[in-house]
Amino acid sequence: MAFFTHHICRGLSSSAVRHVVIQNVTIIGGGQMGAGIAQVAASTGHAVTLVDTNEDILKKAVKGIEGNLKRVVKKKFADKPEAGEEFLQKAMQNVSISTDAGSVVQGTDLVVEAIVENLKVKQDLFGGLDKLAPAHTIFASNTSSLSITDIASSTNRLDRFGGLHFFNPVPVMRLVEVIATSSTSQETFDSLLNFSKMLGKTSVSCKDTPGFIVNRLLLPYILDAVRMYERGDGSKEDIDIAMKLGCGYPMGPFELSDYVGLDTMKFIMDGWSAANPDNPMFAQSEVLNKLVAEGKFGKKTGEGFYKYK
Numbered sequence: 673m674a675f676f677t678h679h680i681c682r683g684l685s686s687s688a689v690r691h692v693v694i695q696n697v698t699i700i701g702g703g704q705m706g707a708g709i710a711q712v713a714a715s716t717g718h719a720v721t722l723v724d725t726n727e728d729i730l731k732k733a734v735k736g737i738e739g740n741l742k743r744v745v746k747k748k749f750a751d752k753p754e755a756g757e758e759f760l761q762k763a764m765q766n767v768s769i770s771t772d773a774g775s776v777v778q779g780t781d782l783v784v785e786a787i788v789e790n791l792k793v794k795q796d797l798f799g800g801l802d803k804l805a806p807a808h809t810i811f812a813s814n815t816s817s818l819s820i821t822d823i824a825s826s827t828n829r830l831d832r833f834g835g836l837h838f839f840n841p842v843p844v845m846r847l848v849e850v851i852a853t854s855s856t857s858q859e860t861f862d863s864l865l866n867f868s869k870m871l872g873k874t875s876v877s878c879k880d881t882p883g884f885i886v887n888r889l890l891l892p893y894i895l896d897a898v899r900m901y902e903r904g905d906g907s908k909e910d911i912d913i914a915m916k917l918g919c920g921y922p923m924g925p926f927e928l929s930d931y932v933g934l935d936t937m938k939f940i941m942d943g944w945s946a947a948n949p950d951n952p953m954f955a956q957s958e959v960l961n962k963l964v965a966e967g968k969f970g971k972k973t974g975e976g977f978y979k980y981k
């Protein structure tokens with residue numbers, strides 16, 4: 673169900689802003705990110721349908737959400753166990769699952785896509801859903817490195833298409849980058865900003881430029897750290913210690929790369945270096961390529977720059 677609200681923006685010019693109040697959310701992709709977004713949306717009172725092509729992944733995602741929420745409840749409602757149980761039940765009742773995106777989008781205010789980072793696959797998904805979703809439904813992609821404009825080009829709702837870039841783990845990380853293309857309407861953008869606020873997140877406004885804000889700054893920094901290590905300017909341990917103790921970063925660049933996943937880092941590096949072959953900031957890294965070729969993707973495989981076994 674969509675409602676339009678009007679509220680007054682305080683600022684230099686007070687003007688009425690319209691936004692769609694998002695109540696029913698369809699999240700496509702039940703992996704790390706999709707499950708995290710579903711958890712946060714369900715625990716802030718949204719009716720969420722989590723969609724994946726794989727039923728087992730969906731069951732695992734729901735189990736994961738329940739386990740995470742139980743831990744939250746134990747901490748947050750330590751002296752009010754009944755209120756905690758009620759919160760948990762309500763949140764879990766807000767989550768349903770489906771393997772048929774086409775049928776569930778018919779009653780949704782917002783589709784958040786968190787599937788594989790592949791332009792063609794994302795375009796095919798949105799192109800199909802565009803024909804089935806109601807006119808008011810907003811589409812958003814959680815892509816880390818692709819252009820929202822390119823993804824949206826497979827639809828006829830360019831004004832109702834934007835980016836919602838969450839960070840991993842979604843329940844913990846407080847930021848959402850909200851991305852407007854040159855065709856995103858003000859109403860859509862305001863709706864996405866408002867939705868992020870309803871999730872309890874802090875949002876920043878981004879243009880549809882490669883990497884938005886965070887990854888555009890983070891990737892060249894990490895690649896530069898890897899190049900320092902390749903040249904022997906510092907050991908990876910020393911570079912990590914230096915950035916943690918010298919800059920107050922919670923993780924050094926090698927620890928962070930292992931956490932993000934070296935396969936993901938390489939995917940972004942490959943895309944950007946192909947698109948900007950003359951920009952040394954995005955140049956290929958031999959060490960990164962070698963580790964990925966060896967299947968050393970970081971924490972998730974037990975080894976990346978460091979060993980985790």
Ligand SMILES: NC(=O)c1ccc[n+]([C@@H]2O[C@H](COP(=O)([O-])OP(=O)(O)OC[C@H]3O[C@@H](n4cnc5c(N)ncnc54)[C@H](O)[C@@H]3O)[C@@H](O)[C@H]2O)c1
Pocket residue numbers: 700701702703704705706723724725726729785786787788789790793797814815816817837838839840932
């Ligand atoms: N992992 C991160 O740190 C991170 C952070 C921000 C954004 N992202 C972006 O979020 C997206 C998802 O990343 P992830 O790490 O959750 O990936 P993941 O591999 O954990 O999950 C992707 C899920 O999508 C499902 N899927 C694939 N194609 C589908 C389709 N056509 N329809 C329905 N489901 C489909 C897969 O079965 C899988 O469960 C990517 O675009 C990625 O760039 C990732």
